[in-house]
Amino acid sequence: MLVVMADAFDPRFGEAWSGAQLTGTMIQAGSWTRLAIDDDLVVGFTLCRRIVDETELLLVGVRRDWRGRGIGSILMATAATEATGFGARSMFLEMRDGNAAAAQLYHNQGFVEVGRRRDYYRGVDGQRFDAITFRRNLDVAS
Known part of the structure; x- marks a missing residue:
């Protein structure tokens, strides 16, 4: 996952997590991760x-x-399906304002903006960015 993060996340924004952050989250109850693998190469992941x-x-x-x-899209759909299976009724995520490609992916997956934290993120150059919170309702069998 660290290798994917190093490639996937723009270092100008400091969004990649450290190994300690990943490990600390993955060992918490209720946390899970999924990998997208092609020919033994990890090409993507989610952490929920x-x-x-x-x-x-x-x-x-x-x-x-x-x-x-x-x-x-497949990773996010899988995360939503798994979350539903675990009894979740909604899924939240947060992103840095200005990440248009991520915002489009999230909208395509049924997420809508529900909140904003002003100047929450800081790029390595000191520039501040809002954090945008998104929510998606999950289909839960009654």
């Missing part, structure tokens, strides 16, 4: 965390050379 009936999509990344092949 469920708390009661909500799931947060913490990270989604696809290697740059593998984008445009539907991998991000």
Whole structure:
């Protein structure tokens, strides 16, 4: 996952997590990850965390050379299906304002903007960016 993050996340924004951050999250109850693999090469991943009936999509990344092949969509759809299976009724995620490609992917997956944190992220050059919170309702069998 670290290799994918290094390739997928623009270093100007400092969005990639450290190995310690990944490990610390993955060992928490309710957390899970999925990998997209082609010929033993990890090309994408998701990291999610469920708390009661909500799931947060913490990270989604696809290697740059593998984008445009539907991998991000498949990973996100799989995360939503799994979250529903775990009893989640909604899924949240957060992104840096200005990441148009990510916003389009999220909208295509049924997410809508529900909040904004002003100046939440800071790029390595000190520039500030809003954090945009998205939500998607999940289909849960009654």
